[in-house]
Amino acid sequence: MAMKPTLAFHSRWVRMRTIGIGLLVTVASLAATTPEALGAVREISQTPLPGDCVPRFATALPVFGPAGSTPRVDAARHRDLTVTMAETDQAVLPQGRHDTCGLGVTFGKTRVWAYETSDTVSKQVLGPANWPAVTIDAKGGVPTRVTYANKLPSFDPSHPYGPGLVQDLVKVDQTVHWANPLGTPGAGHPMDCSASENANNPVCQRYTGPQPAVPHLHGAEISACYDGGPDAWFTPDGRKGPQYCSDGDPRPGTAVYTYQNSQEPGTLWFHDHTLGATRNNVYGGLAGFYLLRQPSEEPKGLPSGPYEIEMALQDRVFDTHSQLLTIPPSNPHYHPYWGVREFGDVATVNGAAWPYLDVQPRRYRFRLLNGANGRRFSLHFGGAPVYQIGADDAYFDRPVRVNDTACAGGASTTECSDVDFMPGERADIIVDFTKLAGKTITVTNDGSLDTSLPNIMQFRVGEQLNGPDSSCDPARPDRDRGICSRPTPVVRLAGPDGRPRVKVDKARQFVLNELNTSSTEPEGGNIEEYLNNTPYDGLESPGIRKEFPKDGISELPVVGSTELWQFINAEDPAQAYHPIHTHLVQFQIVSRQNIDYTKYEKAWSAGYPTSCKPSGVDFCPGFGPPNPYRIPNDDRAVGGNPAVSPFLDGAPQPPDPGETGWKDTVRSFPHEVLTVLVRFAPTGVPLHRSKPGRNLFPFDPTVGQYVWHCHVLGHEDNEMMRPYRVVNGRHHDHDWEERLRR
Numbered sequence: 001m002a003m004k005p006t007l008a009f010h011s012r013w014v015r016m017r018t019i020g021i022g023l024l025v026t027v028a029s030l031a032a033t034t035p036e037a038l039g040a041v042r043e044i045s046q047t048p049l050p051g052d053c054v055p056r057f058a059t060a061l062p063v064f065g066p067a068g069s070t071p072r073v074d075a076a077r078h079r080d081l082t083v084t085m086a087e088t089d090q091a092v093l094p095q096g097r098h099d100t101c102g103l104g105v106t107f108g109k110t111r112v113w114a115y116e117t118s119d120t121v122s123k124q125v126l127g128p129a130n131w132p133a134v135t136i137d138a139k140g141g142v143p144t145r146v147t148y149a150n151k152l153p154s155f156d157p158s159h160p161y162g163p164g165l166v167q168d169l170v171k172v173d174q175t176v177h178w179a180n181p182l183g184t185p186g187a188g189h190p191m192d193c194s195a196s197e198n199a200n201n202p203v204c205q206r207y208t209g210p211q212p213a214v215p216h217l218h219g220a221e222i223s224a225c226y227d228g229g230p231d232a233w234f235t236p237d238g239r240k241g242p243q244y245c246s247d248g249d250p251r252p253g254t255a256v257y258t259y260q261n262s263q264e265p266g267t268l269w270f271h272d273h274t275l276g277a278t279r280n281n282v283y284g285g286l287a288g289f290y291l292l293r294q295p296s297e298e299p300k301g302l303p304s305g306p307y308e309i310e311m312a313l314q315d316r317v318f319d320t321h322s323q324l325l326t327i328p329p330s331n332p333h334y335h336p337y338w339g340v341r342e343f344g345d346v347a348t349v350n351g352a353a354w355p356y357l358d359v360q361p362r363r364y365r366f367r368l369l370n371g372a373n374g375r376r377f378s379l380h381f382g383g384a385p386v387y388q389i390g391a392d393d394a395y396f397d398r399p400v401r402v403n404d405t406a407c408a409g410g411a412s413t414t415e416c417s418d419v420d421f422m423p424g425e426r427a428d429i430i431v432d433f434t435k436l437a438g439k440t441i442t443v444t445n446d447g448s449l450d451t452s453l454p455n456i457m458q459f460r461v462g463e464q465l466n467g468p469d470s471s472c473d474p475a476r477p478d479r480d481r482g483i484c485s486r487p488t489p490v491v492r493l494a495g496p497d498g499r500p501r502v503k504v505d506k507a508r509q510f511v512l513n514e515l516n517t518s519s520t521e522p523e524g525g526n527i528e529e530y531l532n533n534t535p536y537d538g539l540e541s542p543g544i545r546k547e548f549p550k551d552g553i554s555e556l557p558v559v560g561s562t563e564l565w566q567f568i569n570a571e572d573p574a575q576a577y578h579p580i581h582t583h584l585v586q587f588q589i590v591s592r593q594n595i596d597y598t599k600y601e602k603a604w605s606a607g608y609p610t611s612c613k614p615s616g617v618d619f620c621p622g623f624g625p626p627n628p629y630r631i632p633n634d635d636r637a638v639g640g641n642p643a644v645s646p647f648l649d650g651a652p653q654p655p656d657p658g659e660t661g662w663k664d665t666v667r668s669f670p671h672e673v674l675t676v677l678v679r680f681a682p683t684g685v686p687l688h689r690s691k692p693g694r695n696l697f698p699f700d701p702t703v704g705q706y707v708w709h710c711h712v713l714g715h716e717d718n719e720m721m722r723p724y725r726v727v728n729g730r731h732h733d734h735d736w737e738e739r740l741r742r
C-alpha cells in the first residue's frame with residue numbers, strides 16, 4: 001500500500017507496541033548485560049563474492065537415493081529417528097582453484113547448518129549432516145517418531161572460525177518480531193538503528209545467544225503438537241517458546257514428534273520455522289525432503305529407482321572465503337539485517353552451486369522444491385518435454401504437459417514457463433530426455449524481474465541407455481489400470497467452472513498489505529508485511545483485539561467445514577508476490593482475477609477512522625481490517641474488508657495446469673484476488689463425508705494452534721503470518737456472543 005510516512009508515526013507505533021513488555025524488562029536485563037547482548041562481539045568482516053565468479057555447471061548434482069552415493073533414510077525400517085541440527089563443512093562451490101572473474105579464485109568448503117539423521121536405538125547414522133538433509137523416505141500408515149535435537153553452536157568471538165561461525169554469518173535481525181530467547185528488551189519492535197542513541201542497543205546488533213530452532217513438516221496433516229510452529233522453538237540449552245510441545249518430557253534442547261503418515265502420499269519437506277528466524281535457519285541449511293509413499297494410492301509406472309531424483313532449488317550469496325553471506329538488507333536503518341526481498345546471486349540445487357546432472361536418454365521423475373528464502377523460479381527446460389504429475393503434497397489425476405503453460409502472474413510474468421513456483425511450493429515432474437541423446441540442456445529461469453538468476457543447472461544427456469526405459473508414457477496415461485494415473489481421482493471441491501461442489505460454510509476475504517516508509521527515507525524506512533493488516537500477534541491490532549480479546553486469533557474454522565478464502569493482493573510492484581501457505585490442511589485453487597487495485601485501496605483505506613491514521617498516512621498500519629471482522633460484507637465474506645467484487649476487472653483465470661490438484665502453498669500476485677477452497681478435513685475424504693463439526697483427522701485438530709502465512713521467509717519473519725485455531729463448532733463463538741450480550 002502506498003503511503004506517506006512521517007517520523008511522528010514511527011515513535012507512536014513503537015510506543016504502542018512496547019506496552020506489555022515492561023514487565024519483562026527487569027528479568028531480562030540480566031541477560032541483556034552480557035557482552036553478546038551489548039553487541040561488544042566483533043563480527044567477521046566479509047567481502048561479497050560476485051556470483052559470476054562461481055564457475056557454472058562445474059559440480060555434479062548431489063543426489064540421494066539409488067542414483068547417488070547417499071541412500072535416503074528408510075523411515076519404514078527405522079521407525080525411531082533422531083534428527084540432530086548441527087554445523088558442518090560442505091563442498092557447495094566447485095572446490096579448488098578456478099580461473100574466473102579474470103583472476104584465479106580458490107574455493108573451499110562452506111560452513112552450513114545441517115540435519116543429521118540417525119537411528120535412535122542403534123545410533124547408526126543413516127543420513128550424515130548435510131544441507132539439504134538426506135531425504136527421509138516414509139511409508140503411508142507407518143508412523144515415524146523423530147527426536148529433534150538442537151545442537152546449533154553459538155558464535156564464539158574468541159574462536160570466530162570455530163563452531164558457531166554460521167550464527168555470525170546468517171545474522172538474526174532483532175528488530176523483527178522473533179523468538180528472542182534471551183528476552184532482550186525492545187527486541188521485535190522497529191527501531192531506528194541509524195540514530196546515534198541506538199547504535200549500541202542490543203536490538204540493533206545481530207543475535208549471538210543460544211540459537212532457537214524448530215522443525216516444521218511442511219504439508220503434513222498433523223496434530224498441532226508435532227507441527228513445529230513458530231512459537232514451538234527450543235534452544236540447545238533448554239529454553240522454549242510458548243507453544244513448545246513434545247511427546248513425553250525429553251531432555252533439554254530436544255523435542256519428540258510423531259508423524260502419523262496417515263495422509264495421501266506426496267512430496268513433503270521439513271524445514272526450520274522459528275519465529276522471526278526462519279529466514280536465517282533455512283538460509284543456514286535447515287531443510288530437507290520428506291517423501292511419503294503409498295503405492296496403492298500412487299500412479300503406477302512412474303520413473304523410479306535411479307530415475308527418480310528430488311531437487312531443492314535455492315539461492316545464496318557467498319563471500320571470498322566461500323562462506324555464506326547474509327543478503328544485504330533492504331532497509332538497514334530500521335532493519336540492520338533483514339531484507340524485504342532476499343535474492344541470492346548463486347543458484348544452488350541440493351546444496352551445490354549451479355550443478356550439472358548426467359542423465360540417459362530416457363524419462364526421469366524430478367521432485368522439485370522451491371526452498372529459496374524469497375525467490376520465485378520460472379523454469380524452462382530447454383525444450384525437453386515436461387509433464388507434471390503432482391504439486392505440493394498431492395498427485396494430479398493424470399500427468400499434464402506443462403511446457404510453456406505456467407502463465408499466472410499477469411504483469412509480473414514476462415513469458416509463460418514450464419514450471420513456475422514460489423518459496424515453499426513443490427512440482428513433481430517427468431522430463432523426457434528420450435530424443436535428446438548427446439544434448440546439453442540448461443535449465444533457465446526468468447522468475448524475478450529485478451534481480452535475475454538466469455541459469456539454474458544443466459542436464460547432460462548421454463548417448464547410452466542403461467537398460468530399456470520401462471516407465472509409463474505420461475502422454476498416454478491408462479486410467480483403468482492406474483498407469484501414469486491416480487488409482488482414485490482427486491476429490492474435487494469445485495467443478496470445472498470453478499463453482500463449489502460443496503456447501504461453502506464460510507467465506508473470508510483478506511487483504512495482503514505492507515507498511516513501508518521507504519519512499520521518503522533513503523536507507524529505507526520501517527517495513528512490515530501483514531495479512532489482513534494484522535501483525536502476527538493479533539492482540540497488537542486494536543481492531544482484532546476488540547473482537548478476539550482472548551488471544552487475538554481471528555481465523556477459527558470449524559473442523560470438517562469448507563471455507564472460501566480470498567486473498568486480495570493490493571500491492572503495486574510486480575515483485576510484491578506472496579506464496580500463501582496453510583498448515584494442517586491443503587486447499588484447491590478456484591481462480592485468480594485482476595482487480596482495480598487503486599480503487600480498491602481507496603475504498604479500503606476510507607474504512608479506517610481518521611483517529612488511527614498517522615498524519616500523512618492513508619490507512620492505519622497494523623490496525624486490523626477497517627470494518628468489524630465478523631460482519632459479512634456485500635460478498636457475504638467475513639474478514640472486515642470492503643467487498644472486492646465491485647473492483648474485479650476482467651474474467652477470472654483458472655489455475656495453471658501445474659496447480660490443478662491439492663495445494664498447500666499458492667502464489668498470490670499483485671493486483672489480483674486469489675480464490676481458494678479450504679476444507680478442514682484430510683484430502684482423501686469424499687465430499688459427502690465431510691461435515692462441519694465432524695472430525696475426520698486421525699487426531700484432534702482442535703487442540704493447539706496452527707498458522708497460515710506467506711512463505712517468503714523474510715515476510716513470515718516480519719509479521720506476515722497469523723495463528724489460527726480449528727474449533728469444534730460448538731463453543732468457538734462464545735467470546736463474541738458474550739460480548740454481544742453485554
Ligand SMILES: [Cu+2]
Pocket residue numbers: 529577578579710711712715716720
Ligand atoms: Cu509475502
